[in-house]
Amino acid sequence: MAAVLGTAGTAVIFDVATQPGEAPAYGQDDLLRDTEAIEALGVVGIQARVTTDSGPDLVATSGFAEDGTDRPVDGDGFFRIASTGKAMVATVVLQLVEEGVLSLDDTVDQWLPGLVAANSNDGSSITVHHLLQHTSGLQDGLPGYADHEDYLEHRYDVYTPDQIVDMAMEHRADSAPGTEWRYSNTGYVLLDMIIEQATGRPWHQEVAERILEPLGMDHTYLPGDDPTLRSPHAKSYEVYPNGDRLDVTEVIISDPGGYISTTANVNRFLRALLGGELLPQARLAEMRETVPVSQDMQAFWPGGAYGLGLVERPLSCGGSYWSHEGGESGYINLNGSTDDGSRTVTVSMNTALANSPDSMLRQEQTASDLIDHALCGAVDDERDQRSVTSDAYSIPAGITAPVSRAAGRS
Numbered sequence: 510m511a512a513v514l515g516t517a518g519t520a521v522i523f524d525v526a527t528q529p530g531e532a533p534a535y536g537q538d539d540l541l542r543d544t545e546a547i548e549a550l551g552v553v554g555i556q557a558r559v560t561t562d563s564g565p566d567l568v569a570t571s572g573f574a575e576d577g578t579d580r581p582v583d584g585d586g587f588f589r590i591a592s593t594g595k596a597m598v599a600t601v602v603l604q605l606v607e608e609g610v611l612s613l614d615d616t617v618d619q620w621l622p623g624l625v626a627a628n629s630n631d632g633s634s635i636t637v638h639h640l641l642q643h644t645s646g647l648q649d650g651l652p653g654y655a656d657h658e659d660y661l662e663h664r665y666d667v668y669t670p671d672q673i674v675d676m677a678m679e680h681r682a683d684s685a686p687g688t689e690w691r692y693s694n695t696g697y698v699l700l701d702m703i704i705e706q707a708t709g710r711p712w713h714q715e716v717a718e719r720i721l722e723p724l725g726m727d728h729t730y731l732p733g734d735d736p737t738l739r740s741p742h743a744k745s746y747e748v749y750p751n752g753d754r755l756d757v758t759e760v761i762i763s764d765p766g767g768y769i770s771t772t773a774n775v776n777r778f779l780r781a782l783l784g785g786e787l788l789p790q791a792r793l794a795e796m797r798e799t800v801p802v803s804q805d806m807q808a809f810w811p812g813g814a815y816g817l818g819l820v821e822r823p824l825s826c827g828g829s830y831w832s833h834e835g836g837e838s839g840y841i842n843l844n845g846s847t848d849d850g851s852r853t854v855t856v857s858m859n860t861a862l863a864n865s866p867d868s869m870l871r872q873e874q875t876a877s878d879l880i881d882h883a884l885c886g887a888v889d890d891e892r893d894q895r896s897v898t899s900d901a902y903s904i905p906a907g908i909t910a911p912v913s914r915a916a917g918r919s
Contacts, residue, residue, distance in 0.1 A: 535559070535886045537567055543879035544571035547858060550872055553754075554582040554743045557856040558772035559883045560780065566773070567883075574743035574859070576754065583741040587728065587769050588857045590842055591835030594768040595697050599641050599818020600782060601715050602700055603792045606637075610707050613638040613795075620703045624671075627678040635686045637703065640696040641817040642800060646684040647695045650676025651763060657747070657755050664760040664838075665736060673698050673763060690803050690815060694766070701765050713764070724781050729770040736761050738769055743859040745839025750864050757839040757861075766837055772855040775844050783831055784850030797821065797831070809873045822877075826885035836861060841872070845880040854883040 544555040554572035570582040605611040617625050617632035617640070625632030630647060639645040651673050654660040668676075677695040684691065704712040713731055721729055732738070736759040744758045761767075781787050788796065799814035799821050807813060812823040819831050822845070832845040844855040856879050862868040 535567075535883055537569065539882060540567050540569040540879075541571065543882055544569050544856070547856070547872070547875050547879065548572045550868075550875060551748065551754075551862055552858045552860040552872065553746055554859045555856060556582050556584050556586060556743075556772055557854065557879060557883075558584065558776060559852070559854045560773075560776040561853075562851045566776075568772075572859075574741075576744070576746060576756075582743050582859070585728075585741070585771055585773065586857075587738045587740075587742040587771055588842060588859070589738070589745075589762065589766075589835075589837045589840040590729075590768050590770045590775060591762070591766045591837035591840070592694075593770075593775060593833050593835040593842060593844065594765045595835075596782065596818045596833040597716050597720055597768075597778065598697055598700055598704070598712070598765050599796065600787050601704060601712070601719055602637065602641060603788055603796055603817065604719055605704070605707055607789060607792050611637060611703070613641075615703075617699055617703070620706045621699065624674055624702075625678070625699070628681045630678055630682045631686075637700070638817070639686045640693075640700050640703075643690055643692050643696060643815060644687050644800065645693055645696045646682040646686050646689070646691065647693045647699075648677055648680040648683055649694050650674075650679055651694070657749060657753070657757075660747075660757055660760075660838075664757075667734060667761055668763045670698050670702050670764070674702075690800050692803075692806065697765050698763075720778065720781075720787065724777055724786075726770070726774045726777055729768060729774045729778075731764070731767050732762075732769055733767075734761055746860045747839050748860065748862050748864045748868070752864060754860070760838045762837055766835070772842075772857055775842065775855040776853040779831070779844060779846040779853045779855075780850040782850065783846045783848065783853075809870060824885055825881050826887070830880070830884050832880070841876070843873075843876045843880055845884055847884055852884055852886070854880055856880065 540557055540559060544557050547555050548571040552572060553576050554574050556570045559567040568584040570584050572582060574580045574582045602611065606613055615637050617635045625635060635645045651668060654663065674695060701712040704715055708715055744756055746754050747757045748754045785793060796817045796819055799816045802810055802813045802815050810822055814821045820833055821829050821831055823829050830845040830847060834843045839861050840859060841861055842855060842857040846853040856876050862872045
């Protein structure tokens with residue numbers, strides 16, 4: 510069956526094949542309904558893409574690219590992918606391990622002697638494996654933005670990797686290496702530095718030559734000190750605790766969270782990684798050896814577990830999927846791939862609902878429902894109804910949101 514759907518913000522030719530007696534597969538109307546459920550929460554604009562082994566991509570958009578206008582969201586628009594870039598860094602590290610350049614058991618001190626050595630942080634006991642899996646115990650020193658005035662004052666600040674690590678050293682370790690899972694951006698800054706020490710080249714050059722160029726990901730790039738994005742792109746917004754929704758599009762992001770990409774390129778990367786194009790099966794299996802995430806993150810990723818730069822989350826239809834979401838200065842993307850890379854999905858939102866922990870959780874879970882629906886290939890009406898119920902989600906007492914999307918650094 511072929512059809513054309515046209516709405517304010519989407520016009521896509523798509524194919525949906527069904528056999529007599531079969532329930533319809535997840536299609537264009539379903540994807541559009543799921544993006545509209547996210548828009549209903551107060552997100553200004555959304556774009557989503559589902560890629561499979563056969564047939565054209567499903568692409569849907571909802572809302573607008575700029576608040577207060579009727580400018581539609583572009584289904585091929587650029588956005589900041591933030592921590593999704595961690596999966597690319599982890600892939601490069603595992604390629605170097607396969608080549609014998611690195612070992613997962615190498616310590617930070619072997620490559621960066623004396624850099625991690627203060628306030629109970631000990632680089633001689635933190636391994637590359639700990640850094641990849643967020644079990645290093647290292648805290649993050651780079652602060653976010655306390656409010657919009659703070660954002661306006663500091664959005665163009667530039668930090669070197671050494672400065673970021675030095676700020677982390679001002680804090681005591683959360684835990685002994687290898688004992689607890691705790692998300693640490695500092696750990697991935699150290700991985701970038703280790704890649705450079707091991708190869709003698711900038712880490713992002715390794716990412717480009719090993720991943721972006723071979724896969725034809727020519728819409729994924731690091732902007733450097735340019736605070737803007739290439740066109741087309743939607744503006745990004747932060748909803749603050751006082752309810753104000755303000756523009757936070759322009760900002761300079763510290764590496765490795767600075768990558769800008771598209772839904773098509775993110776899907777291409779996930780398909781290649783999970784499909785075995787980038788790593789031998791043994792290394793890919795190592796990447797998918799997980800530990801449970803912390804209690805605060807369990808509120809956002811129920812049943813979630815973290816491997817080496819990949820997140821495993823359960824599917825409502827059975828089994829699990831692999832992903833690495835990212836949030837930075839208003840842009841939030843969730844993504845996912847089936848175990849073999851045959852079906853991938855990415856949804857990008859241009860608004861961070863940071864007015865309360867419950868709002869952040871509701872946005873996370875409604876977007877997660879889209880990922881689940883798309884990967885399961887069908888929509889469960891009861892589950893879908895939960896996505897748009899205003900009081901469907903709440904954070905347990907004593908648990909705070911694990912990531913401030915306004916602050917970025919996710």
